[in-house]
Amino acid sequence: MAALWQRLLHVLGWREDATSHAEKLISALGAFCALGAVWVVTHWVMPAEAALWVVASTGASAVLLFAVPHGPLSQPWAVLGGQLISALVGISCQQLLPDHPLTPALAVALAILAMHYARCIHPPGGATALTCVVAGPGIHALGYQFLFTPVLLNVGVILLVAVLFNSLFPWRRYPAALARQPLRPTPPPGLAPEDIHHALRQLDSYIDIRFDDLLEIMQLAHQHAEQQRLGSTDILPGACYSNGQPGARWSIRQVTGLPPRQPGRSARVVYRVLAGAEAGSHGSCRVAELAAWAQFAVRPSEHGWQRCSPAESQQAG
Structure with missing residues (x-):
């Protein structure tokens, strides 16, 4: 039953969120300030009924600007161009095909294309x-005037609030180009930026992450992995270790014995392969060789193998 529930959550797209409670509250506060300003300006220049529609559209922009201020969909050109171009397309469709049943669908479709x-x-x-x-x-009745009042006016207000509000918090950045990055992030050894760019093009889908952000994430992950690398003293009897390799090269080994070290010889270890490549086989090697092969210790869980400390893996085994 638990596996079925986890599968359902995966299909629905539910996943863990790494953001802190403070970050979530800041996002909500930023949206409150921005929408408050937009509401005041909109009601200042437009009838209340029309203003409600505009605020509804701008509220969706606020989610992006303050919940994911670093994302490509949230950057100034995306907000300004996306709102104005879509308004232009919508107005034109209404002018050319007024009251046609397919006009709403056509307007949204052409806006996406544009x-x-x-x-x-x-x-x-x-x-x-x-x-x-x-x-x-x-x-x-506003016609193409709708482009300027209220769309352009409201976009200008929300962008201004986004720049000012996000600048109050050093870890938030808006626009993303203002982020202080003294050095361009580099990918881990064995990968070049061109490789990552090629992989993104192979997906042939719009990915909501900046290329530089992706490089930075990979670099930080590589630095963390290097800091967590195992040494000979981390090889414990009963513990399980993963080589962290992708695809068919992935393997899990469990230490089944650490024979007494013989004088003049390197310490050796006996292991069995629990999963992945060569599963079910046994082997032995020097402790230093297993430490070099292993990327991290793991323990079994209901969802597969979970990364942990060597001591936790030893206890689980």
């Missing part, structure tokens, strides 16, 4: 294009 080619994918833009068609006579 944002793709203009490199300003911004999901709330789809809501803006739809608003231009279905919001009613109050929005229709």
